[in-house]
Amino acid sequence: MSGARKVILPSRYIQGQGVISQLGAHVKQHGSKPFAVGGRTGFVKVKARIQASLLQAGVPLAGYDDTVTECTYAKINELVAKVEELEADILIGCGGGKAVDTAKAVSEKLQLPVISIPTQCATNADQMADAVIFSDDHKFLEDLYLSQAPVLVLVDTEVVARAPPRYLVQGMGDALACGFEKPAYAEAQRLKKAPVLATTAALEVNLRCFQTLMTHGIQAKKDVEAGKITDAVEAIVEAIKLQSGFGFGGDGCAAAHAVHNGLTIVPGLARKHGEIVAFGTLVHMILEKRSMGEIERVMRWCMAIGLPTRLEDLGKLDMSYLPKAAEKACDPKDSMSNMPFDVSPGMVLDAMYEVDRMAKAIR
Ligand SMILES: [Zn+2]
Structure with missing residues (x-):
């Protein structure tokens, strides 16, 4: 028997100026208590727009963490506990590769859907079914393969094209x-x-x-x-x-x-x-x-x-x-x-x- 042809893709990809305003409507299709994961510099750029869109759709943020500096098992486990405690049912990863990878790894552990909102264009991590894990001292540990890709990748050109x-x-x-x-x-x-x-x-x-x-x-x-x-x-x-x-x-x-x-x-x-x-x-x-x-x-x-x-x-x-x-x-x-x-x-x-x-x- 010959090998199987395989590809893992996100369910939706939306790119354009101002598309973050569509976030709430999409979150609603998958859950009602979103939790956002971001890094400090990336998340602050989109926080107000994300909150506005979620509020308008009647699915406000259950919580967020904007302190991701590295995608580590320590951070992933900390966030898994937080998300479980808040009973959040969908993850939103915002920022660069590290924040988005962390959100994806948390979603994998809890088998919850995840949405990616990149804030710059240095990586294509947003849509991939993997997370690159680092040790606490910033050394590459492993590329963790995930069972699913994000349900939505929302690329707001107004945000990513204004990054350096x-x-x-x-x-x-x-x-x-x-x-x-x-x-x-x-x-x-x-x-x-x-x-x-x-x-x-x-x-x-x-x-x-x-x-x-x-x-x-x-x-x-x-x-x-x-x-x-x-x-x-x-x-x-x-x-x-x-x-x-x-x-x-x-x-x-x-x-x-x-x-x-x-x-x-x-x-x-x-x-x-x-x-x-x-x-x-x-x-x-x-x-x-x-x-x-x-x-x-x-x-x-x-x-x-x-x-x-x-x-x-x-x-x-x-x-x-x-x-x-x-x-x-x-x-x-x-x-x-x-x-x-x-x-x-x-x-x-x-x-x-x-x-x-x-x-x-x-x-
Ligand atoms: Zn690469």
């Missing part, structure tokens, strides 16, 4: 990877005769996501910097928030994220997740022996929006750690094993230097 432009750039860097990682993952799964296979739908959406980034990314960054919410901005927000998550569909990282994970051990690394993943994507393309023209096109796009292409763009790296980073990227437990061919630490190290050399040459 660097978030949009980081989100584009992260989304860039899926056009390369998912096809590699799909091919590896097929070769391994794995029990779970990628869907054609996810692969197609990933390609579309990549095209959207290449077509509208540079303009969208300019528009957001100018405080304008244009068609290019809406297209890029959809690429990050819907397409890259849909294309990921629950699984599908490969070399780009493995290189990111490896680089996180290098002292001096000063970039955020999506930015490091963009560099990892270029390394991924070298590993796949993509044509120079194709790599140069993506590299020029990265340069135009401020994503790192040279090693020095990643920070004041302690270069003596690069071989260790390449080794970590090839950890058998990491997503490098989702490449359809064997990748050695030596290949990763060479590819990192090759990206750096190319970027210096075309600059």
Whole structure:
């Protein structure tokens, strides 16, 4: 028997200016006592609008916690107890990845529906059926896979496009990877005769996501910097928030994220997740022996929006750690094993230097 095609998706995705006002009507379909989870900076931006919409629909907040700084088991357990005590019946996660992941993990423990309201565009965590768990001292612990995706992802462009432009750039860097990682993952799964296979739908959406980034990314960054919410901005927000998550569909990282994970051990690394993943994507393309023209096109796009292409763009790296980073990227437990061919630490190290050399040459 061949493997099963699988994808986990949110039930609803709504994106546009002012859509937070629709929240109450949607909450009402799933519960009557909502509990909101957020971080301090994100939640305060939407709190008044959320409360107004919920009040209008007759489903006011049963409670909220706006102190999430990290998605940890300690915080998740604390919130599970709070939500149970208040007998809340639906979770609302507001903010960046950490707040939203915490809300999703709490909803999983209690088997309650969850709604995501992102306040910026640096991640696509809002719609994914997973939560990235950290230890109390901010170290990555595990990627917790959840049985369900949110029942609603409410992306108010009025909110996310007014966040600092660097978030949009980081989100584009992260989304860039899926056009390369998912096809590699799909091919590896097929070769391994794995029990779970990628869907054609996810692969197609990933390609579309990549095209959207290449077509509208540079303009969208300019528009957001100018405080304008244009068609290019809406297209890029959809690429990050819907397409890259849909294309990921629950699984599908490969070399780009493995290189990111490896680089996180290098002292001096000063970039955020999506930015490091963009560099990892270029390394991924070298590993796949993509044509120079194709790599140069993506590299020029990265340069135009401020994503790192040279090693020095990643920070004041302690270069003596690069071989260790390449080794970590090839950890058998990491997503490098989702490449359809064997990748050695030596290949990763060479590819990192090759990206750096190319970027210096075309600059
Ligand atoms: Zn990522």
